[in-house]
Amino acid sequence: MKLLSFILLSTTVELPEWLDKTIAVLLPFKHYLIAVIIAIITFIAAQITRKAIKRQFEKSNHLGTKDPTNYIFLRNGISFVFSLIGIILIFYSIPALRSLGTTLFAGAGILAAIIGFASQAAFSNIIGGLFIVIFKPFRVGDILQVGTWEQGFVENITLRHTVIRSYKNERYIIPNSTINSEVLLNSSIEDEKTCVYLEMGISYDSDVDLAMKIMSEEAEKHPSILDNRTIEEKKNGNPVVRVRLINFGDSSVNLRAYLWAKDFVIGFVMKTDLHKSIKKRFDAEGIEIPFPYRTIVFKDEEKAKRFRSSDSKT
Incomplete structure (x- = not known):
């Protein structure tokens, strides 16, 4: 074994000149190439997982009676999770960003306060989305009115917001935290009639x-x-x-x-x-649908005569 290792270490392989030059040019950018590869792999993995979940849902919903709300929420959640993982891996694959992260974490207390304040609304929407999926006050396809907003069809539920399509084919993008704090009028829940x-x-x-x-x-x-x-x-x-x-x-x-x-x-x-x-x-x-009538009373008879005479002329 030691002899084999010695032979391999002492053996030199001559690369073609063009390949050697290419490697020399790309070597300083290897970290960025790794970041690109991570992004591509993350994207492909997310798409494969989404398609697998879609096939599983279609297989179990061959009769078309299964509620798609959980599937749509899970599909959107997977995209978010894979994107987050990809960003973290890319962040740590580039030395410059890694050193920046070390500097930032040195002031972790201040950073935590800033991030906590900035992400309060985002986390509120995510929790709101989870509550919608768990307690199901409405589902995808339901006819819903949120507060004083116009009534429409629930088209999509994401981690951040819910999409409602109005009868005018307009889309209302409403944050989940707003939906959870409003009175909902659901015309489809339990009994649709x-x-x-x-x-x-x-x-x-x-x-x-x-x-x-x-x-x-x-x-x-x-x-x-x-x-x-x-x-x-x-x-x-x-x-x-x-x-x-x-x-x-x-x-x-x-x-x-x-x-x-x-x-x-x-x-x-x-x-x-x-x-x-x-x-x-x-x-x-012979049933009359009326319009408003107005009766004008003139206390001055002279004014009344002038009004009647002018009205008869017109």
Whole structure:
């Protein structure tokens, strides 16, 4: 063994001149080459892991009924972890950065305070994202309203934020810490069916009973209406759609129909359809949808005469 080692150590291998020059040029940059290699390996490892998780999710979700929230959060989390590992390895592979790190760690107390203050919001968002995944106040695909924000579909949940796509196809990027501190309106959790209010105003001279009958009939004819009556209500002959007189406005009697639909989106479309069909029936049956009237009283008779004469000329 000692003889073999001596032979190997004493043996010199002559490299081609071009290769020798290439090595001589690249040698001062070896640390940077190592950093590039680490970055490439980290990227490839992250992609392979993401694809493996995706295949596993698709395999277990062949029926399309599995909640994708955990998968999407895990996929985004893996990208973050691999990126963090890659940055740390690159940092320590370059001597200049390594010595900088040693200098920084010498003032660890001050550094910790600065980092803690700067990363407070970031960690708050990460903890918020974990709470969302664990307690599941909403899932990917749910119809959600955060506080006073516009309602929309949950499109993505990351470590930092949640993406909500509005009905206008706009994306709201909301930090997870903000979501956890707001009141959430989830139209999809537990039971997706929804009750839609359809309100119409009629004039005080119109037949209220006829208007309520028209609203009920038109709603019951719509293909998307959902019969949400209990067995007892069906036995008692209660209508599928209830219509109530809710209040008296300045120039209208306000009626409200209570419509049940399979989900929020179907309910919205049904409501817009019924606005059109009920308006046509009102026109055909002589039910007036009023506009505000203004009565002007002149205490001075001369001013009233001048106003009437000028109005007749126009």
